[in-house]
Amino acid sequence: ETGVTQTPRHLVMGMTNKKSLKCEQHLGHNAMYWYKQSAKKPLELMFVYSLEERVENNSVPSRFSPECPNSSHLFLHLHTLQPEDSALYLCASSQDFAGGLYQETQYFGPGTRLLVL
Amino acid sequence: GQNIDQPTEMTATEGAIVQINCTYQTSGFNGLFWYQQHAGEAPTFLSYNVLDGLEEKGRFSSFLSRSKGYSYLLLKELQMKDSASYLCAVRKNDYKLSFGAGTTVTVRA
Numbered sequence: 514e515t516g517v518t519q520t521p522r523h524l525v526m527g528m529t530n531k532k533s534l535k536c537e538q539h540l541g542h543n544a545m546y547w548y549k550q551s552a553k554k555p556l557e558l559m560f561v562y563s564l565e566e567r568v569e570n571n572s573v574p575s576r577f578s579p580e581c582p583n584s585s586h587l588f589l590h591l592h593t594l595q596p597e598d599s600a601l602y603l604c605a606s607s608q609d610f611a612g613g614l615y616q617e618t619q620y621f622g623p624g625t626r627l628l629v630l
Numbered sequence: 631g632q633n634i635d636q637p638t639e640m641t642a643t644e645g646a647i648v649q650i651n652c653t654y655q656t657s658g659f660n661g662l663f664w665y666q667q668h669a670g671e672a673p674t675f676l677s678y679n680v681l682d683g684l685e686e687k688g689r690f691s692s693f694l695s696r697s698k699g700y701s702y703l704l705l706k707e708l709q710m711k712d713s714a715s716y717l718c719a720v721r722k723n724d725y726k727l728s729f730g731a732g733t734t735v736t737v738r739a
Binding site for chain 1: 726
């Protein structure tokens with residue numbers, strides 16, 4: 514399924530910049546997720562929102578700030594990032610955050626490839 | 631905590647069968663997912679297992695043994711388009727997924 518879109522697809526930013534990543538899901542899902550994917554490393558869960566409420570902040574530095582204005586949209590605001598934050602940032606959604614594996618199956622967007630200089 | 635291990639790379643010939651193993655050590659195990667990720671693309675859902683046994687979906691099958699902390703993804707009748715990374719992910723009692731680093735499968739003609 515390609516019901517999850519992310520913009521921009523690529524982003525280059527300096528360490529002093531402020532930028533935002535956007536995710537939109539067209540699947541009518543209630544839960545949305547941000548993941549970080551670095552080369553040769555497992556996906557790292559960053560944030561989880563269920564019904565627009567944050568249910569997980571996985572020890573993520575405060576330079577990453579999520580926002581979920583409604584169940585279809587999710588943002589990740591970036592501020593004073595470090596070069597080691599360069600990675601692929603993936604958004605995902607699922608029918609529900611909890612409720613069984615069918616409802617919790619996550620569908621991913623194509624990601625934003627971020628480079629911090 | 632959790633520890634999820636998969637081989638880093640595997641190579642196989644078109645038309646062959648490949649088995650990707652995934653072992654895990656985790657507290658609060660409550661299911662396992664497999665995802666496929668082509669280079670530069672989003673991970674896409676393949677299968678999940680919550681009970682022991684084999685789940686078959688066309689050319690792909692996934693097996694789980696909870697007592698052994700072991701799963702495998704079986705890809706049959708390999709096609710060139712199956713060249714991708716395959717991600718094993720464990721669902722814990724807190725509903726979160728923990729992913730392995732992925733296995734890159736290269737299919738050769």
